[in-house]
Amino acid sequence: MSDNQEASDAEDTTPSESATLPLRPPSDRPTCNKTGVCSRSYFVVVMVFFHVYIINVIALLFYVHYNSGQEDTSQGRDAPSSNQQQPESPRPPSKPEFLRVSSLTRIEGIRVGHVQKVSLMQNKVHEMRTLSMKPLLFEIPGFLSDDECRVVMQLAQLKGLMESQLMVQEGQEELAKELNLSPDEIFNLLDINQDGQLQLHEILTHSRVRDGIWLTPENLREIYTGLKADKDGDGLLSLEEFRLLSNDAFQRFLLQQGVKRSQLVRNSRHTWLYQGKGAHQVLQDIKTKVTRLTRLPPSLVDLSEPLQVVRYEQGGHYHAHHDSGPVYPETACTHTRLAANTSTPFETSCRYITVLFYLNSVEGGGETAFPVADNRTYDEVSLIQNDVDLLDTRRNCDKSNLRVKPSKGTAVFWYNYLSDGKGWVGEQDEYALHGGCMVTQGTKWVANKWINIDPDYQRQARYQQLVSQQPEDDDDEDLTLNQDTQSSDIHQDL
Numbered sequence: 363m364s365d366n367q368e369a370s371d372a373e374d375t376t377p378s379e380s381a382t383l384p385l386r387p388p389s390d391r392p393t394c395n396k397t398g399v400c401s402r403s404y405f406v407v408v409m410v411f412f413h414v415y416i417i418n419v420i421a422l423l424f425y426v427h428y429n430s431g432q433e434d435t436s437q438g439r440d441a442p443s444s445n446q447q448q449p450e451s452p453r454p455p456s457k458p459e460f461l462r463v464s465s466l467t468r469i470e471g472i473r474v475g476h477v478q479k480v481s482l483m484q485n486k487v488h489e490m491r492t493l494s495m496k497p498l499l500f501e502i503p504g505f506l507s508d509d510e511c512r513v514v515m516q517l518a519q520l521k522g523l524m525e526s527q528l529m530v531q532e533g534q535e536e537l538a539k540e541l542n543l544s545p546d547e548i549f550n551l552l553d554i555n556q557d558g559q560l561q562l563h564e565i566l567t568h569s570r571v572r573d574g575i576w577l578t579p580e581n582l583r584e585i586y587t588g589l590k591a592d593k594d595g596d597g598l599l600s601l602e603e604f605r606l607l608s609n610d611a612f613q614r615f616l617l618q619q620g621v622k623r624s625q626l627v628r629n630s631r632h633t634w635l636y637q638g639k640g641a642h643q644v645l646q647d648i649k650t651k652v653t654r655l656t657r658l659p660p661s662l663v664d665l666s667e668p669l670q671v672v673r674y675e676q677g678g679h680y681h682a683h684h685d686s687g688p689v690y691p692e693t694a695c696t697h698t699r700l701a702a703n704t705s706t707p708f709e710t711s712c713r714y715i716t717v718l719f720y721l722n723s724v725e726g727g728g729e730t731a732f733p734v735a736d737n738r739t740y741d742e743v744s745l746i747q748n749d750v751d752l753l754d755t756r757r758n759c760d761k762s763n764l765r766v767k768p769s770k771g772t773a774v775f776w777y778n779y780l781s782d783g784k785g786w787v788g789e790q791d792e793y794a795l796h797g798g799c800m801v802t803q804g805t806k807w808v809a810n811k812w813i814n815i816d817p818d819y820q821r822q823a824r825y826q827q828l829v830s831q832q833p834e835d836d837d838d839e840d841l842t843l844n845q846d847t848q849s850s851d852i853h854q855d856l
Contacts, residue, residue, distance in 0.1 A: 375407050424774035465785025466714075466815070468777070471498045474736070482651040490655075494735040494764055497776045497794040501766065505651065505773035511721040513644040514635070514806050518671035522542040523631035526672065545605045547830040555743060560599040563746035577682050579749050585615055624756070628680040628798075632672040636665070645669060652717055652811050655775065665826060666697070666814040667713075671721075674728060674798065674806040682733050682753040682797035686713040686778045686788040689817045697814040701825035714787055716794075718808060720768040726803030730774065731755055732796045737834040740792045759799035768806060779817065787817040 431580045471492040474480075480502065493499040506514075550556075554564050562579050577585070586592040589601060591607055635641070637649040653663045674680075687710035689695065694702045695712035716731065733752040734740055745752045752758055759765065766774055776796075782788035798806075816822035 363433045372452075375733070392529070401642055411819075424777040442695045466781075466787070468781055469498070469500070469657065471495050471500070480655060482654050483647075493766065493774070494732065496736050497732070497778070497791045499732070499735065499764075499774065499776040501592040502655070502773045502775075503769065504771050505655075506648070506719055506721070506771045510644050510648065510770065511719075511770055511807075513642065514648075514669070514671060514719075514809055515721055517635055517642060518633050518673070521633050521635065523673055524635045526628050526630045526632050545731065546601065547602050547659075549604050558601065560604060562597060563743065563751075564565075564598065566746060566751075574753070576625055578751070579683045579746075581625075588615055606750070611727075624677065624679075627683070629678045630672050630680060630798075634667075634671055635669045635671060637669055640700060646812070648719075652813075655717070655773075656715055656813060656815060658715075661826060661830075662815060663813055665829060667812045669709075670810040670812075672808050672810065674801045674808075676801050676803060676805070678728075679755050679800040680798035681755050682731065682795050683780065684790065684792070684795055685716050685812065686790065688712045695814070695816040695818075695821070698816045698818075698821050698825040701821055701828050711812070712787075712814050712816050713778050713812040715777055715813040717773060717811040717813075719773045719811070720770060721807035721809060722768070722805070723770045724768040724806045726801065727759075727799050728768050728801040728804075728806040729759065729765040730768070730796060731759050731799050732766075733762040734793055735762075735764040735794055737763065737793065753797070755797040759797075765799065768808070782817070786819055787815050824851060 471494075474492055474494060476492045480488050480491050482488055482502075482505070488502050488504060490502045491498050491502050549560070552564050553558055555561075564583055565582060566577055566579070583597065586597075588609055590606065591603055591611075593603055635645055637645040649663060653660050656663070687693075689710060689712060690708075692706055693708045693710060694706045696709045697712060699709065708760065733745070750758060750761070752761060776794055778791055779793045780788040780791050798808075816825065
């Protein structure tokens with residue numbers, strides 16, 4: 363076939379036969395029409411990008427919707443994210459939520475003599491030294507300034523101080539009748555070692571707590587003789603001998619003989635200073651520093667007892683005691699009795715922490731004694747042996763394991779309860795036994811700030827909700843004490 367014929371045949375070829383077009387030289391650029399391969403490739407590329415765009419939009423919508431749902435769920439469950447700063451919208455809390463304090467900060471003592479820095483006010487750092495581990499006891503020199511000490515004493519004098527203990531307490535016989543206790547049951551309660559006989563120290567402990575009279579072993583022997591209680595003269599009371607005594611036999615004998623001030627469990631005068639809104643600024647500042655010192659929520663400090671101010675004249679004392687007693691299922695805390703579902707004749711102050719301030723430096727005596735601090739064991743029976751009574755701060759203060767000398771402005775604080783292992787209040791720390799040694803020269807001024815916490819978490823929570831003046835959903839810092847619902851009779855002096 364000639365070249366001309368091949369060219370003619372190529373021109374006559376129809377579009378359907380384009381697949382048979384002859385190859386062009388590489389240097390020639392082909393032209394594409396709308397139905398060509400280039401047009402279809404371009405369309406495919408455009409569609410791919412379009413679908414990718416649509417998929418991205420859909421994915422973004424799903425992402426936004428999913429995150430919004432998570433935030434709603436989180437807010438509904440009261441679990442805001444870590445970077446969320448705005449307060450939650452009000453909602454009715456469940457019963458265990460209104461306290462919002464699931465655990466209590468407890469300062470570590472590390473070891474006796476350990477010193478740690480504490481910031482109680484701006485631009486000032488105090489040193490806190492560990493005095494003992496049992497109880498957990500700390501000392502903070504310079505906690506109060508000279509002016510603060512002066513103002514507190516002046517406010518106390520302005521309000522007026524009352525006798526801390528007036529006379530022998532009455533009404534014990536009626537209480538025994540109310541409890542319906544037989545002489546045998548009372549004997550069993552007093553018989554600490556359960557040996558079937560009442561030793562002198564067992565009767566002394568009972569009489570001191572019940573009657574408020576500090577009897578010595580010699581005093582007790584005189585009473586035995588006067589009442590003809592100890593028939594065989596062995597210094598012990600058997601059940602038969604005890605049955606012959608009425609419940610208030612000791613009280614009647616003491617009233618007949620007369621009671622000296624030196625025979626009282628405590629010999630002092632005191633008053634209470636409220637620290638809430640409207641109180642003197644110094645009193646509010648002290649409360650703020652106590653809150654920072656103990657690292658407890660302000661609500662717990664606000665709803666605790668007011669500041670107690672005590673003055674001991676020469677010869678004044680306070681025999682060794684616990685600021686708060688053990689709490690059993692049948693025992694109610696004095697400060698939460700409004701929230702208790704049932705009434706009970708057994709109450710204790712439930713003072714979790716004691717903060718004691720020395721308002722002046724005493725010329726002679728007046729130390730705060732801790733008779734069994736850091737003992738290996740605690741045995742109530744061993745406190746009174748061979749006529750040596752470690753509880754007697756008039757006679758045996760020098761035999762205490764630890765004594766703190768009063769120094770103006772210094773504060774000491776200790777825990778009266780152990781931890782329950784879950785961050786709340788546990789059992790009573792028996793090593794927190796303490797007393798005020800007799801003032802031998804001058805006058806002694808101190809102040810006490812107790813922080814009351816009920817070992818029963820739910821009861822403490824109900825109490826805070828009951829007396830709080832703020833809505834349930836407000837922060838704990840806003841809770842304040844409704845003074846109208848609190849009367850001075852709840853501030854027991856133990």
